[in-house]
Amino acid sequence: MNNIILIGFMGVGKGSVAREIVKQSEMIALDTDDVIESMENRKIKKIFAKEGEAYFRALEHKVALWLQKEVSGTLISTGGGFFKVPNLSEIGTVVYLSAPFETIYQRIRAHPNAKSKLRKRPLFQDIDKAKKLYEERAPLYKEAADIVIDVSGKELDEIAGEILQKVRQDD
Structure with a gap:
């Protein structure tokens, strides 16, 4: 089991960092939301709208079991x-990408496809609720992580390099 798992609040840049790590390493990348959309043949937003969050979390659990058993x-x-x-923790080395809520929110708003980025994140529709969720989750992310990387003010190549270096140190 030599997987690297990127966790963190929605919009922190997990997908972008994953793509950069792929460029800098021999690894391939997989996105759990993409796997769920493929399994269900529908978008996350529609799953949330029709089935609710509990159903979606059950799908995440199913994907996690598959990852543990089949992915390396x-x-x-x-x-x-x-x-x-x-x-x-059974799936691989857990890396928490950390940034303050305002940094994450400004990053999403500054993106060329900001409206689309916000629309596809069901839990980000109400900023006050999103901030409250961030405040609840931040300490839990840190607790779940083997490695914490503050991504604030860093370029993607710098973040990816830091992750690869720390993961290799842990091996």
């Missing part, structure tokens, strides 16, 4: 709540 040598970027799966 892979960079895994996750949805914002994936860190709650009970077997997270």
Whole structure:
């Protein structure tokens, strides 16, 4: 089991960092939300709208069991709540991408596709609720992580390099 699992709040850049790690390493990448959308043949937003959050979390758990059993040598970027799966540490080295809420929110708003980015994140529709959720989750992410990387003010290549270096130190 030599997977790297990226966790952190929605919009922190897990997917972007994953793509950069792939460029800098021999790893392939997988996104848990993409796997769920493929399994269900529908978008996360529609799953949340029709089935609710509990159903979605059950899908994450199913994906986590599959990852633990079947996936190796892979960079895994996750949805914002994936860190709650009970077997997270059995899947690989858990890396928490950390940034203040305002940094994350400004990053999303500054993105060329900001409206689309906000629309596809069901839990980000109400900023006050999103901030409250961030405040609840931040200490839990840190607790679940083997490695914490503050991504504030850093370029993608710098973040990816730091992750690869720390993961290799832990091996």
